[in-house]
């Protein structure tokens with residue numbers, strides 16, 4: 001254990017604090033990069049993720065959360081609550097200069113965010129939404145790579161555009177929404 005720790009410390013001190021050297025090594029090295037593993041055998045990349053569309057935050061009280069963003073953080077563009085019965089949520093959008101927050105509150109009996117709020121009583125980041133050009137193509141590609149899509153077909157999301165969710169257990173613990181723009 002002691003030897004492992006000593007090796008780790010030496011490794012970190014040599015490599016972490018000599019970024020220039022590390023960069024030089026990477027430049028000339030023929031060894032694969034750290035992410036070039038065989039986790040995903042099919043490495044073709046026919047589509048690319050686009051901008052961050054929004055970060056969704058599940059909240060126990062929409063009014064109080066919207067007030068927080070306006071009265072504490074000074075947000076100026078805050079929408080009215082919009083019911084999304086097809087998704088089992090009510091949403092409030094908070095527009096920032098470069099992206100949006102989407103506050104989510106359960107709607108109806110079988111809301112997909114009910115369990116999440118049960119486990120996270122004061123709320124928390126629920127998902128991130130990333131833009132793609134062609135949702136069917138993106139969906140096909142990620143499913144081919146073994147990622148579970150949470151619906152068979154895209155649904156129309158809160159912006160009136162097709163969306164699909166990807167299982168958080170397949171995405172490093174993050175629920176990812178793809179939205180066609």
Ligand SMILES: C[C@@H](C(=O)O)C(=O)SCCNC(=O)CCNC(=O)[C@H](O)C(C)(C)COP(=O)(O)OP(=O)(O)OC[C@H]1O[C@@H](n2cnc3c(N)ncnc32)[C@H](O)[C@@H]1OP(=O)(O)O
Nearest residue numbers: 084087089112115116126150157158159165168173174175
């Ligand atoms: C309006 C629209 C839009 O933006 O356009 C929306 O936002 S709709 C936003 C709401 N709609 C959706 O979220 C649709 C997609 N979501 C779903 O299908 C579901 O919520 C799942 C993600 C499959 C979770 O389902 P459910 O709550 O029944 O299962 P569960 O509680 O047993 O969770 C299974 C495991 O996933 C984890 N888990 C659950 N929700 C998570 C989340 N948001 N982020 C990260 N991990 C999460 C749990 O902790 C658990 O892990 P452990 O097993 O380790 O404990």
